[in-house]
Amino acid sequence: MKQWPRTASNSALRRRVVASWTIVAAVFGLMVSVQYHDVTLGGAAIWSALPDVASVSSRLAAVDNVNQSLMKREAGIMRRVLVLQADAIRRGGVTALVERQLHAARVLAGTVALTGPGVVVTISDGHMSGPDMARFITHDWDLRSVVNELFVAGADAVSINSARISAQTGVYCIGPVVRVGTVRLGPPFVIRAIGDSSVLAAALNLPGGVLDALRGANRGLDVTRPEQKRRIRIPAYEPALLAQTGEAQQ
Amino acid sequence: MRMVIIPLIGLLFGLAVGMAVNIRLPIQYAAYLSVAILAALDTVFGGIKSGLQHEFDHRVFLTGFFSNTLLAAALAFIGSLLGIDLTLAAVVAFGVRIFNNVATIRHLFLQRRKIPSHQ
Incomplete structure (x- = not known):
């Protein structure tokens, strides 16, 4: 042809x-x-x-990338600041006092990760049976009661799964998940607290206390015994973007 | 006859590989592939035309295919960086060329004189 x-x-x-x-x-x-x-x-x-859509989408991706890299840089700078701060505290003097107060403020605000002794307790949903399944689900008020109890018992820092509880962190049910601050969490809920571990454990184990209340009422929730640990790591409070993509600094 | 069969087998091979391998295009690159396909289609028709006109040169054809394809995608990319929709320019330019080439091929098949084209 x-x-x-x-x-x-x-x-x-x-x-x-x-x-x-x-x-x-x-x-x-x-x-x-x-x-x-x-x-x-x-x-x-x-x-x-539709090149317009593709172009806008690519620009959004680019801006997202820039944001991510800025946040990573910010995290790196923060780490360096903390190292310098720890150094200043070690050296003593007037600045040490100021730095110590600043560190305490950061811990309270939840902007730094914290490592120390504490307790871990895990709450899982019960098995659904019958029409009144709402009873078998872990609710926001269940988590709030445990978190409150831990703070009352003198915890320095508390987290639920990966979410640090800060002064601004609300715990609220949104449909099928629990929103803790900016993070949406599902069961099982692992609650970690740093502080005097024996006091924290005693507070949680109080007969008729919060954990007993959760275990009782025929709800079938699976609540572990508070486990005292030498070393617990609680992450810093994370802004929404990092928390959702899971690329937070550890 | 073999000169038609072997490239056809190559075409089928390429089609089969593309269908079998599950490549998902990132949305920001989808537009560039479509422009590149248009450029490739233009080169293929140009090659058929020059073959019919006894002017086919495989070196020109092969280099033209890849450089046109890459250039089209690169122009579209640069256009998107500068906010100029060069994709549209490529679609129009290659579209006109393809129609011209196909018309010339049809005329050559019908043993008529070559119609003037943009080339």
Whole structure:
């Protein structure tokens, strides 16, 4: 069907011509089928007909990236500040007092990660049976009562799963999950507290106390015994963006 | 005949690989692939036309295919960085060329004189 140049009677040239067509056809086929595959799967290629949407989306991704890298830099700078601060406290003098107060303020605000002795207690939902399933679910007020009890018992820092409880952290049910500050959490809820571990454990183990109240009332919640630990790590309070993407500094 | 069959097998091979391999395009690159496909399609039609006109040169064809494809995608990319919709320019330019090439191919098949094209 195709007529080839007369010079192509030379078989080496013919072969090269066929090879070039084959390479081009294979690459072209690959490009077309990748695009087709993506369109039929409802992928990003659909937006290639709407470059505005693709461009806005890429800009959003770029801004997101910049934000992420800025937050990482901020976390790095914060770490350096903390190291310098610890150094200043070690050296003593007037600045040590100021730095110590600043550190205490940071701990209270929840902006720094904290490591120390404390207790861990885990609360899991009960097994659903019958119509009154609301009883078997861990509610926000359940978590609040435990957190309150821990703070009353003198905890320096408390966290639920990965969320640090700061002064601004609200604990609230939103539909199927519990919102702790900016983070949405589901069961099991691991509550960690740093402080005098024996006092914290005693407070939680109080007969008729908060944990007994949760275990009772025929709710079937699975509440572990408070576990005293030498070393517990509680993360810093995280801003929303980092908390949602899970790229927080540890 | 073999000169048609082997490239066709290559085409089918490429299509099969693209369908089999599950590549998800990131949304910001989807527009560039579509422009690149348009450029590739233009080069393929240009190659068929020059073959029919006994002017086919495999070196020109091969380099033209890849450079046109990459250039089209690169122009679209630069355009998106500068806020200029060069994708539209590529669609129009390659669209016109493709229609011209296809018309020339049809005329050549019908053994008529070559119609003037933009090239």
